[in-house]
Amino acid sequence: MKTVDERVINIISEVSGIKKELINPEKHLSDDLELDSFDSISILTALEESFGINISDETYDECNTVGEVIKYVRRAIGVVAA
Numbered sequence: 001m002k003t004v005d006e007r008v009i010n011i012i013s014e015v016s017g018i019k020k021e022l023i024n025p026e027k028h029l030s031d032d033l034e035l036d037s038f039d040s041i042s043i044l045t046a047l048e049e050s051f052g053i054n055i056s057d058e059t060y061d062e063c064n065t066v067g068e069v070i071k072y073v074r075r076a077i078g079v080v081a082a
Helices: 004-016 037-051 057-062 066-077
Strands: none
Touching: 004 037, 004 066, 037 057, 037 066, 057 066
16 A cells, blocks of 8 residues: 555656656655646645545645645644654
8 A cells, every 4th residue: 555655746746747756755846846836736636536635725835845745635634654
């Protein structure tokens, strides 16, 4: 079974077309990965569907790095960091 981190990174990779090997928690979503607002909406939707959670646009906008997205998803599903 994939970890939360792996699942989030896979979703970002699938939606953006960026190889998952290039995505890590330190990467900035817009500066490093060059994700635009359309990518962000698509990722947000995919995360909600995959994890069965609701993420407000405002909350997602506060996430600047892949690690911040992972941290938010963990909290939303009640998983403590490993």
